[in-house]
Amino acid sequence: xxxxxxxxxxxxxxxxxxxxxxxxxxxxxxxxxxxxxxxxxxxxxxxxxxxxxxxxxxxxxxxxxxxxxxxxxxxxxxxxxxxxxxxxxxxxxxxxxxxxxxxxxxxxxxxxxxxxxxxxxxxxxxxxxxxxxxxxxxxxxxxxxxxxxxxxxxxxxxxxxxxxxxxxxxxxxxxxxxxxxxxxxxxxxxxxxxxxxxxxxxxxxxxxxxxxxxxxxxxxxxxxxxxxxxxxxxxxxxxxxxxxxxxxxxxxxxxxxxxxxxxxxxxxxxxxxxxxxxxxxxxxxxxxxxxxxxxxxxxxxxx
Amino acid sequence: xxxxxxxxxxxxxxxxxxxxxxxxxxxxxxxxxxxxxxxxxxxxxxxxxxxxxxxxxxxxxxxxxxxxxxxxxxxxxxxxxxxxxxxxxxxxxxxxxxxxxxxxxxxxxxxxxxxxxxxxxxxxxxxxxxxxxxxxxxxxxxxxxxxxxxxxxxxxxxxxxxxxxxxxxxxxxxxxxxxxxxxxxxxxxxxxxxxxxxxxxxxxxxxxxxxxxxxxxxxxxxxxxxxxxxxxxxxxxxxxxxxxxxxxxxxxxxxxxxxxxxxxxxxxxxxxxxxxxxxxxxxxxxxxxxxxxxxxxxxxxxx
Numbered sequence: 001x002x003x004x005x006x007x008x009x010x011x012x013x014x015x016x017x018x019x020x021x022x023x024x025x026x027x028x029x030x031x032x033x034x035x036x037x038x039x040x041x042x043x044x045x046x047x048x049x050x051x052x053x054x055x056x057x058x059x060x061x062x063x064x065x066x067x068x069x070x071x072x073x074x075x076x077x078x079x080x081x082x083x084x085x086x087x088x089x090x091x092x093x094x095x096x097x098x099x100x101x102x103x104x105x106x107x108x109x110x111x112x113x114x115x116x117x118x119x120x121x122x123x124x125x126x127x128x129x130x131x132x133x134x135x136x137x138x139x140x141x142x143x144x145x146x147x148x149x150x151x152x153x154x155x156x157x158x159x160x161x162x163x164x165x166x167x168x169x170x171x172x173x174x175x176x177x178x179x180x181x182x183x184x185x186x187x188x189x190x191x192x193x194x195x196x197x198x199x200x201x202x203x204x205x206x207x208x209x210x211x212x213x214x215x216x217x218x219x220x221x222x223x224x225x226x227x228x229x230x231x232x233x234x235x236x237x238x239x240x241x242x243x244x245x246x247x248x249x250x251x252x253x254x255x256x257x258x259x260x261x262x263x264x265x266x267x268x269x270x271x272x273x274x275x276x277x278x279x280x281x282x283x284x285x286x287x288x289x290x291x292x293x294x295x296x297x298x299x300x301x302x303x
Numbered sequence: 304x305x306x307x308x309x310x311x312x313x314x315x316x317x318x319x320x321x322x323x324x325x326x327x328x329x330x331x332x333x334x335x336x337x338x339x340x341x342x343x344x345x346x347x348x349x350x351x352x353x354x355x356x357x358x359x360x361x362x363x364x365x366x367x368x369x370x371x372x373x374x375x376x377x378x379x380x381x382x383x384x385x386x387x388x389x390x391x392x393x394x395x396x397x398x399x400x401x402x403x404x405x406x407x408x409x410x411x412x413x414x415x416x417x418x419x420x421x422x423x424x425x426x427x428x429x430x431x432x433x434x435x436x437x438x439x440x441x442x443x444x445x446x447x448x449x450x451x452x453x454x455x456x457x458x459x460x461x462x463x464x465x466x467x468x469x470x471x472x473x474x475x476x477x478x479x480x481x482x483x484x485x486x487x488x489x490x491x492x493x494x495x496x497x498x499x500x501x502x503x504x505x506x507x508x509x510x511x512x513x514x515x516x517x518x519x520x521x522x523x524x525x526x527x528x529x530x531x532x533x534x535x536x537x538x539x540x541x542x543x544x545x546x547x548x549x550x551x552x553x554x555x556x557x558x559x560x561x562x563x564x565x566x567x568x569x570x571x572x573x574x575x576x577x578x579x580x581x582x583x584x585x586x587x588x589x590x591x592x593x594x595x596x597x598x599x600x601x602x603x604x605x606x
Contacts, residue, residue: 007386007393007416014401017410019379028412030379030432033336035412037381037430043420076322076333078340080383080428083310094313107320109331109338113310117346117424125383125415125428127340129333 024215025138026066026199027130034072034130038063042121047165052089053096054179055124060100062202063128064183065253069200071137071192072130074104074185079111080125104183134193137257142197142216142276146258151187151270153177153230154205158249171232181253186267188255194264198257204298205247208256209274210282216258221283222247222274224291228254240286250299327518328441329369329502330433337375337433341366345424350468355392356399357482358427363403365505366431367486368556372503374440374495375433377407377488382414383428407486437496440560445500445519445579449561454490454573456480456533457508461552474535484556489570491558497567501560507601508550511559512577513585519561524586525550525577527594531557543589553602 012023019030027036040062042048046055064074079097083090101108106128116122160178163170183200191198197216201208205227213220224243233246258276277283284291315326322333330339343365345351349358367377382400386393404411409431419425463481466473486503494501500519504511508530516523527546536549561579580586587594 006390007384007397010394010397011382011400011411011414011416014397014404015411015413017379017412020410020412023413028379028381030412035379035381035430035432037383037414037428039383039385039415039417039428041385041417041419041423041426043423044417076320076331076338078331078338078430079314080340080342081310081314082342082344082426087309090310091313094310094317097314098317101317107323108314108318109320109323109333110318110326111314111340112342112428113314114342114344114347116344116426119422120344120346120424120426121420123344123385123419123423123426125340125342127338127381127430129338 021138027070029136032132034067034070034132034136035127036063036066037125037127038066039123039125041123052092053099056093056096057100057180059124059126060097060104061181061183061253063126064104064106064185065181065200065202067128067130068183068185068188069198069255070132071134071189072132073189074106074128074130076107076109076129078109078127081111081113082116082123083113084116084122133189137192137195137198139197139199139212139215142212142218142258143260144218144276144278146196146260146276147272148209148220148222148258148274148276149270149272150228150254150256151268152184152252152254153228154201154252154254155233155246155249156230157181157251158246159233159236161251170236173232178251181251183253184255190266191255191257194261195257195259198255201252201254201256203250205256206282207298210297212256213276213282216276219277219279219281219283220274221277221285224284224286226271226273228271240291244294248294248296248298324441330373332439335435337370337373337435337439338430339366339369340428340430341369342426342428344426355395356402359396359399360403360483362427362429363400363407364484364486364556366429367407367409367488368484368503368505370431370433371486371488371491372501372558373433373435374437374492375435376492377409377431377433379410379412379432381412381430384414385417385419385426387419387425436492440495440498440501442500442502442515442518445515445521445561446563447521447579447581449499449563449579450575451512451523451525451561451577451579452573452575453531453557453559454571455487455555455557456531457504457555457557458536458549458552459533460484460554461549462536462539464554473539476535481554484554486556487558493569494558494560497564498560498562501558504555504557504559506553508559509585510601513600515559516579516585519579522580522582522584522586523577524580524588527587527589529574529576531574543594547597551597551599551601
């Protein structure tokens with residue numbers, strides 16, 4: 001996205017406070033507070049016929065996933081809701097918001113509600129505030145030789161989107177993975193003091209891994225066959241094409257991290273998928289050897 | 304606005320955490336942190352031909368004004384910027400954002416940038432985080448007999464909007480008051496420990512005074528002739544109609560507060576304009592006696 005890239009460069013030029021981390025990270029860090037703000041817009045991040053409760057869920061989940069990646073426990077959210085004159089949609093949205101907040105155990109602290117002009121898409125923003133439980137990992141802490149891990153699974157949400165939009169058939173659990181992602185808060189907090197770098201996988205594993213490597217000033221090697229796919233995804237295919245599709249699909253909200261240490265005391269078993277290397281860029285292999293990079297490494301939201 | 308009222312009721316039902324203050328206040332209060340989030344949308348809060356730097360300024364100022372009303376010093380902002388494919392506009396917006404942040408001495412900590420779908424209006428949100436300097440006044444602390452004050456002037460922004468939109472002629476300083484409001488941070492912090500209730504005047508003095516009175520469970524009596532008008536505004540008219548127009552125009556970002564104490568050590572001289580009374584509702588007088596309430600007490604943003 002030209003627009004986002006240009007704008008981000010301009011915004012980075014004015015975000016000089018150290019807490020902003022140069023706008024290169026998933027969140028801002030102010031003392032022990034971790035703060036993040038993501039927007040979702042109808043026609044960009046969700047479709048007019050998506051269930052409103054799922055839109056609300058996603059709004060909360062994508063922001064809490066950023067807190068998870070920084071090892072922060074959510075302490076509150078503020079919402080900006082730009083709605084249209086559709087009382088049923090709006091009521092369902094608020095019910096979904098309530099359900100998501102209860103499920104993810106975070107209170108609504110405030111915000112603003114605006115009626116959008118006629119014909120305008122719905123537009124939402126959410127600020128999530130978290131409290132760090134220890135070290136607040138950045139994307140930039142990785143070093144050559146660190147192992148690269150994923151906690152959670154990769155590719156379910158991409159398959160779920162394809163199923164939801166009628167491009168293929170598959171089980172409902174994949175659609176749920178797309179519409180109701182679960183931020184890995186507990187895992188993120190347990191990992192925070194054990195990782196050298198961490199981020200959440202929102203735009204696709206390959207593009208996000210490259211971002212982590214670039215931020216750390218190193219390269220990254222990934223074994224395509226080590227990427228954790230769910231059983232439901234594996235039943236739909238496990239060849240190179242299927243794995244590349246999983247590794248370039250967005251919206252998974254898994255955690256991607258690096259560590260030079262053995263991992264311990266975790267609420268699950270992250271999967272080692274590769275390591276950081278000296279040669280810059282992204283290096284992909286499977287049992288057949290070198291895998292050429294796909295032309296798209298991930299999902300870039302189109303305006 | 305039916306939409307905003309219904310939605311707010313539904314949102315209040317789920318914002319049960321004490322920090323949310325029932326969504327009845329200008330900001331959330333979490334320990335010594337004060338948090339607020341306001342949106343501005345093209346076609347609702349600003350016009351497509353408004354200067355982009357002024358839109359950015361207003362986005363910052365309206366949120367910092369909420370912090371001022373809680374006696375909080377701004378410590379950072381996160382922005383959600385939904386922009387269109389107009390590089391010149393966007394560059395001017397970022398320059399204006401930078402100017403506003405420097406002027407108001409608050410760092411940009413993070414946020415999100417999204418390209419809106421084709422034809423959609425620009426949509427912005429900003430979360431401002433402040434640190435309380437002492438007591439954090441609410442709207443609800445007023446008691447019968449407390450004096451009602453305004454810090455800042457009332458009506459300049461309304462006149463500025465009328466001038467900017469070609470409905471009347473007048474000096475440029477009034478247009479500046481509309482486009483570049485100055486949040487009264489220093490005054491708000493100096494007042495915080497001296498007031499029983501405080502809020503900023505964003506939608507119009509009369510409607511906001513009624514909100515403060517309602518939240519405090521009392522009524523409010525206002526002397527129309529005591530309302531502080533600027534010299535520039537007075538030159539354009541000082542009769543009852545002019546004063547009612549000033550008292551029902553929005554966007555002033557003055558501070559409205561109540562106190563039973565003599566005020567001291569302030570960076571300016573607030574104007575006493577009335578008091579809280581036992582009889583519920585809003586009671587308006589001038590030298591001729593009772594003033595019938597206008598049909599519109601303030602500005603309600605239309606979607």
